[in-house]
Amino acid sequence: MTDRKPVLLELDGVVPPASPDTAPPLPDDDGPPGQAGSGRAMQLAMLGARARFTVWAKLGWTAFAGFVTLALTVTAWDFVTGLVSRNPTLGYLAFGLMGLILAAGCVMALREWTAIRRLRRIDRLRQQAQGARTTQDRPAAATTLAALMALYADRPDMRWPVDRMTEIAGDQPDAEALLDQAEATLLAPLDAAARLQVETSARQVALLTAMIPLALVDVIAALITNLRMIRRISEIYGGRAGTLGSLRLLRGVITHLLATGAVAVGEDMVGALASGGIVSKLSRRFGEGVVNGALTARLGIAAIEICRPLPFQTLPAPRTTAIMRRAVSGLFDNVS
Numbered sequence: 079m080t081d082r083k084p085v086l087l088e089l090d091g092v093v094p095p096a097s098p099d100t101a102p103p104l105p106d107d108d109g110p111p112g113q114a115g116s117g118r119a120m121q122l123a124m125l126g127a128r129a130r131f132t133v134w135a136k137l138g139w140t141a142f143a144g145f146v147t148l149a150l151t152v153t154a155w156d157f158v159t160g161l162v163s164r165n166p167t168l169g170y171l172a173f174g175l176m177g178l179i180l181a182a183g184c185v186m187a188l189r190e191w192t193a194i195r196r197l198r199r200i201d202r203l204r205q206q207a208q209g210a211r212t213t214q215d216r217p218a219a220a221t222t223l224a225a226l227m228a229l230y231a232d233r234p235d236m237r238w239p240v241d242r243m244t245e246i247a248g249d250q251p252d253a254e255a256l257l258d259q260a261e262a263t264l265l266a267p268l269d270a271a272a273r274l275q276v277e278t279s280a281r282q283v284a285l286l287t288a289m290i291p292l293a294l295v296d297v298i299a300a301l302i303t304n305l306r307m308i309r310r311i312s313e314i315y316g317g318r319a320g321t322l323g324s325l326r327l328l329r330g331v332i333t334h335l336l337a338t339g340a341v342a343v344g345e346d347m348v349g350a351l352a353s354g355g356i357v358s359k360l361s362r363r364f365g366e367g368v369v370n371g372a373l374t375a376r377l378g379i380a381a382i383e384i385c386r387p388l389p390f391q392t393l394p395a396p397r398t399t400a401i402m403r404r405a406v407s408g409l410f411d412n413v414s
Contacts, residue, residue, distance in 0.1 A: 154176065157172070158172045158173055158176060193317070196316065196317055197312070197317050199225075199229070200229075200315065200316060200317055200385065200387045203222060203225055203226055203229070203387040203388070204386070204387055204388060204389060206218065206221070206222045206225075207219070207222050207257055207387070207388050207389065208389060210222055210253045210257065211253060211254055211257055211391070213253075214252060214253050214254065215253055216252055216253045216256065218253065219253035219254075219256045219257050220247070220256065222257070223243070223247060223256060223257070223260050226260060226264060226387055226388070227240050227243060227244070227264070229316045229387070230264065230316060233316075235267070236264070236267070236268075239263050239264050239266075239267060240264070242263055243259070243260060243263045243264055246259060246263070247259070247260075257388065257391070258391060258392040260388065261388050261390075261391060261392045261393055262392050262393060265386065265387075265388060265393065266393060268314055268315055268386075269382070269386075269393060269396075271314050272311050272314050272315070272378075272382050272385075272396075273382075273396050273401065275307060275310050275311055275314065275378070276307065276311070276374075276375055276378030276379065276381075276382070276396070276401055276405075277375075277401055277404050277405040278405075279303050279304065279306070279307035279374055279375075279378060280371040280372070280374045280375040280378070280401060280402060280405040280406075281371065281405040281406065282303050283299075283300045283303050283304070283367070283370050283371050283373075283374040284367035284368055284370060284371035284405070284406055285367065286299045286300060286303070286367075287300065287366050287367035287370045287371075288364050288366070288367035300370055300374065303374070304374055304377055307374070307377075307378055307381065308377070308378075308381045311378065311381045311382055311385050312381070312385045314385075315382075315385040315386055315387060316387070317385055368402070368406060371402060371405060371406060372398055372402050375398045375401040375402050375405065376398050378401070379395075379396050379397070379398060379401070382396060383395070
């Protein structure tokens with residue numbers, strides 16, 4: 079066998095880095111050489127989460143819903159008219175019950191429509207704030223602030239922040255300062271309430287997982303707790319989500335997790351999961367409770383970022399590790 083020695087190739091004009099710390103980052107597969115990638119993988123994840131139905135799929139589902147509604151309506155009408163012919167008293171009673179059902183359905187539909195409008199209003203506020211901050215448009219920022227204060231004007235708990243923001247709004251010189259002051263004044267108490275809600279939900283999920291021996295039951299309980307948490311966070315920030323609005327929020331939260339999960343979840347949940355290591359050695363159920371509580375906390379943080387009318391700029395964004403530290407403080411200290 080012949081001895082093979084390493085060959086060193088020197089490239090003109092290329093200076094190797096002094097240490098790995100000073101080396102440039104590796105480019106993504108979709109980026110040109112020497113430049114950072116455009117994040118195509120994350121964009122594809124967002125597009126996949128926001129995938130829309132095709133025209134034929136929408137038409138098919140609409141036709142199916144219309145057919146089922148028509149069949150149920152005709153069946154109920156035939157039942158009531160037949161009952162009237164056989165027994166007028168029972169028939170008119172059935173007519174009255176049907177009227178009450180229709181009235182209740184109209185009221186519920188109106189409430190759902192109002193809730194969805196409020197959610198869209200908050201989405202528009204967040205987009206307007208981002209646009210005003212990017213373009214440094216002071217009038218646009220003032221318009222966004224006026225809409226934000228109008229959103230919280232009728233809430234007794236927000237009376238002092240709204241009055242305080244009204245006094246100091248004129249002293250802010252530019253759009254960025256105005257939006258930063260609005261975030262610090264108006265959203266600070268709401269952020270505290272939202273964090274408390276996430277901590278409470280994470281603690282409940284951890285306890286349910288640790289105490290309920292049936293796997294399916296604790297999964298259902300955790301799902302109900304998470305849905306209630308998302309709805310409550312929406313109400314804290316002024317959303318007041320109904321049933322359809324809660325489903326829309328859940329879809330937005332999942333989309334947000336898909337868009338930020340590769341970065342935020344990986345680095346933010348390491349401490350929270352590691353904190354349950356000692357507990358998991360003592361009891362498998364307690365360890366599962368800490369892990370499920372951390373997942374609930376991450377879901378709640380995503381819900382805060384979705385429901386918040388202004389993005390986090392001045393105030394620090396909540397982190398899973400800090401929330402879990404406060405949520406499970408004292409729960410498992412006596413475990414031995």
